Amino acid sequence: MAYRSPWMTEELDTFRDSFRRFLTKDLAPRTEQWRKDKIIDRQAWRALGEMGALLPSVPEAYGGLGASFAFDAAIHEDIESIVPEFSTPYGVHSNIVAHYINNYGNDEQRKRWLPKLASGEWVGAIAMTEPGTGSDLQAVRTRATRQGNAYQVNGAKTFISNGQLADLVVVVARTSDAPGAKGISLLVLEADGNDGFKRGRNLDKIGLHASDTSELFFDNAFVPAENLLGAEEGQGFVQLMQQLPRERLGLAISAVAALERAVQITVDYTKERKAFNQPLLGFQNTAFKLAERKTEAMIARVFIDYCIMQMVEGELDAVTASMAKWWSTEKQMETIDECLQLHGGYGYMQEFPISRMYIDGRIQKIYGGTNEIMKLLIARSL
């Protein structure tokens, strides 16, 4: 019996039909070039914007579709399944950066930035991690000093997705000497013509080759005071904590889409490939492994659908989101590893998608808060 996600609607069915065709026909043929260039071209961003696939849950007045989180989820799943190269850049831009501006920006800020992000004219990044601190976000050292009507930002960030292309960066910076979380604010830095803002190299990663990742340097970088997110300084840490469930659920959604895809392509492959005069799927070991993985993919699907429903209702809590991120990304990597094994030597060849899923998927257990940090958060709730 076919299972249907409870958050799916007829409107979404129609949208996904044309969206999947667009991804397959217009974007999938470009992924090899992106991998070679180690970056996605701007034209592809604009094409996603034209499809209405960027910022769907932002209000129409600011360039979005005014849709529910179900649209975000569906789009992210389809990108993960058809052009996985776009999954991380998309998630950062559409599911994270846009929602800091939408949730904490005033009307003028939303009008200024969201339509450009929704059309794909501008690409967004979020800069939390620094060379000296990642998991311990309260220890950030990047400093924003108020000078009249502007901030001067000094410091360095690293591992920033979309860093090479970003026109707009949400910067996590210290705006006072208040210790720990209290002194942290979020500032929106515009890159164009900003002399104090420099991009480092596009970092050389083991996977995720189409997604650019950068060091960013701030040397008296200029940010107008009106680019502070929120009515007053010092709200940054609370804002980050409030948005983390959305970010983590986004990662979990892509993890479940990836593990479903891994099972499907391995079923297809093991039906075709023969050894000892029979399809690989005829070996009980192969069939049993895939039976187990298919069952786990179904369990993951039901759990993620529960989380998506909670998010649609505005009720997803941080602990449940951490559970979803930890468990689904662990299952993603376990499943992909086993599926690669079932492919034999071909699984190790780049032309077989399972090999790419293996190297690209590994980051999922690390970014968006490591899986150890997820367990810490869950454990605190016990």
Ligand SMILES: Cc1cc2nc3c(=O)[nH]c(=O)nc-3n(C[C@H](O)[C@H](O)[C@H](O)COP(=O)(O)OP(=O)(O)OC[C@H]3O[C@@H](n4cnc5c(N)ncnc54)[C@H](O)[C@@H]3O)c2cc1C
């Ligand atoms: C490809 C890529 C893209 C990224 N994109 C972005 C981005 O767009 N923006 C951004 O701001 N950041 C981004 N990051 C950074 C990412 O979020 C961090 O790497 C991650 O949060 C971990 O921080 P860290 O690397 O400093 O590791 P560390 O914090 O040094 O952790 C090292 C190890 O120690 C463990 N550890 C740390 N603290 C604890 C603890 N209390 N208990 C148990 N174990 C602990 C960790 O789990 C990990 O295993 C990206 C990273 C990569 C690799």
